Amino acid sequence: MSMRLSALAASVALLTGLTVPAASAGAPPAGGPSTRTAPSAQTTQATPATQAAPITPATQTAQTAQSVNLATNPGFEAPSPDLADWGSIPGWTCTGGPAEATVTATAPHTGASALTVTPANADSTGECAQTVAVRPGTTYTASAWVRGDFVHLGATGTGKDVAPAWAETTGGGWQRLSTRFTTGPNAHSVRLYVHGWYQQGPFSVDDVRVDGPAPAPAVAAGSVPTDDKVVFFTVDDGWQRTPEAERFIADHRLPITAFPLPMPAAADPAFFQRVTAVPGSSVQDHSVSHADLSKLPLEQQQVEICDARDAMTRLFGTAPTFFRPPFFAWNADTLQAAANCGIRTVLTADADFSWGASNIWHPGLLQPGDVVLMHWTDTLAADLQRALAAADAAGLKPAGLVDYLR
Structure with missing residues (x-):
């Protein structure tokens, strides 16, 4: 429990320490769970997007390139390659493995399937993540459609601390989370992640995007x-x-x-x-x-x-x-x-x-x-x-x- 409370304290400090606009998920519905291991309802009233770093001339030049979705297997539709690890989700690494994370055809947001994560125990948030190659000094928008309680979307390794976007509850339906970040001068990749929260049950994710200029071809x-x-x-x-x-x-x-x-x-x-x-x-x-x-x-x-x-x-x-x-x-x-x-x-x-x-x-x-x-x-x-x-x-x-x- 102390580990979960420490993680909670760190998350709340990050969330409340930034002055940011509300996330595109909108105001969270009322009636979310009240537990000591989940962020408070007061915190979720200002679901953070992220503070964007100042746009420099170099950044503006980089952003003239065509914006594309850089996420790998964003809709969880890609077939698993031959010789892949059993139970692996193409493009994604999930901390709980196949015991927690599966691709299901049950009511996806779009397409034929979505990711559903059921944390295996009270110490798991059910995180799934991937590494995304980016350009330095460039602004990107990460977004995903989520379903569940206390679902988070964020990125690390951007060269600047960024707060995740999250929603207290989606009320049983799909809701879009979005966060915006600008990479630092030495950032060539970021770690995109989605996760739930301790003891908050299953959640689903679909139609993930990381929109911005692609790296130059190899x-x-x-x-x-x-x-x-x-x-x-x-x-x-x-x-x-x-x-x-x-x-x-x-x-x-x-x-x-x-x-x-x-x-x-x-x-x-x-x-x-x-x-x-x-x-x-x-x-x-x-x-x-x-x-x-x-x-x-x-x-x-x-x-x-x-x-x-x-x-x-x-x-x-x-x-x-x-x-x-x-x-x-x-x-x-x-x-x-x-x-x-x-x-x-x-x-x-x-x-x-x-x-x-x-x-x-x-x-x-x-x-x-x-x-x-x-x-x-x-x-x-x-x-x-x-x-x-x-x-x-x-x-x-x-x-x-x-x-x-x-």
Whole structure:
């Protein structure tokens, strides 16, 4: 109980410490629950939007770009990708997992489905959240339609403290919450969240929006522009993890850029931590299901890329900044979806040394900046040895992509 009261005190202090207009949800209906663990009715009379930071010339310039909805799976309609975690909600991370959060077809606000959260115990608010890539110095409006008691909508990581929008009760119907924030000069992503309150029962969410200019599309590349005598070894998928490959990487101190799928990465995260222990190594994004993204709409591509980003971040502590499209298949939507997930580069390759191959897709030997494709297979140790010999023949040394792509 003391933890809940501390959280309540912090929330009330934040809410009452800002002078803001009433939220677009309007005045909350009378007759909400009266408990010591919920915000008081007096507090909810001024449901906060947020204080917007002053608009600078740079902000005004950024806001001339077209405003779009940046939320991933905003209507909870996107199908779960193959190989996704059981019970996961595409685009969203819910603290209580499938025991609390489900997508239901029961009376959605629009479309065929909505999110319904039933907190599992008195210590849960049933929070669901996602990371949204944004531009610095730019104003965004977050909104959602909610149903239930003491439902909150807000964003953190904006570069400025912002209060959530919330409603004491929606009276059994749907009600729109909205909050507005301006990102700081160093903010490139924000954490959008929705949650209920302690001991206030189930709530539903639908038609989430984060409206504002999208990040610039990611850059497509097959090699790295550099005059340094370096080559880059990249290894995809992760289904076959052999001690021979691990030993070869360690013995030769090879910087490896790994692009595992979330399922094999989660099955053996310690392996990927070991094989990327050499400085310059990293773990990056390869989608959730290894689908041909060029055949999917932007919204589903965004789910594939963002959910894999979130999985890699949870497992390894660092958010990916490169994306390797499965089958090297991508289109303009892929570049924008990747950018919406905070990815800067969509990377293919210009050589393939997988499964015994030695294919260089340009004349002659490997060249400075070449990206070499391999896979986590039972042939990887031999593939690495062959790739290293090809690099030596060209007078090149393996280097880490994170040291060259910013």
